Amino acid sequence: MAPNAEIVEWQTGEIIKCLLMDDDEVQSRKGLLDAGLECDGPTDSQDDSFDPVLIADKLRSVADSLNDNANFRAALSDLKKAAAQEATEAAFSSGVETLCQAHVSRGADVAPEMQLIRASVAFGLYVKKWSPELKNKVQSAMTAFLTRRVGTWVTQQGGWDKVNVKET
Template sequence: MAPNAPFTFEWQTEQIIQCLLEDQRAHALHCVFDAELEVDSPISNDGPFDPALIAGKLRTVADALNDDVTFQAALAELKQAAATEALEAAFSHGVEALCRAQVSQRAEVAPEMQLIRASVALGLYVKKSSPEMKRKIHSVMTTFLSRRVGPWVDQQGGWDKVV
């Protein structure tokens, strides 16, 4: 964990996912508020943990996957699994399938970043297309990211260093 980060990785991940999955009006209000703040320099890696800032960067990175064929197949499987309560396994399988498809296209990207990118894209799309699943997908994303990339994010110095 980052030396000056007072919270655990799991707590930070929970906050980031919450920001990712908040409704667009709340996100827009947060962005307007942030835009009104004057900043003397670019955001520092040594500053306080800001889950909304990290969520915004992750949202931008994940948007590129929306039209991917593998992404669409993973979504179909995820929706079907949600009906049978096998959501966590389907989410994990979908993210891994996306990562396998992306490895050949982006071999220079760390596998952990591919997992993060794919899970954020999948989670955001589910939130948008099936808002009733927002609570479930929040829990699944938090668990998945904590388990699969938590140690790696800690080694990098925390979420604010990774994004």
């Protein structure tokens, strides 16, 4: 059964939470999932194949190729200034848009939605690594951005566990 927008929004939040977790938190969460314990969230339509840790790991691997992009430093600087002014979501969106326009993230064979996902994940992981004090604000901004910009597309694909996340 395909998830609705509410389920995809919850899935997005869980994926971003896992994506930005510290390594020890990820290992702990993997242990809980391996033990068969379920995470809090919608259960009436939740697909058993949804694993936010696994999806976050896949997204992390596709975003790695953007880490050396010079646009990151400028976008991170803008994000730090915006965070001080409580405008994190707008700065995050602007940074992702800038990265998507960069030559590195362009590819005729990559769906625009995947470009947004890839740039968002790369940007979020870069911020986590180089400005850990912004992690909570970025987690919220990433979740809102991805829900708003690709949530409908993810729902049409059948949920995050059906999105074909691959390196391009």
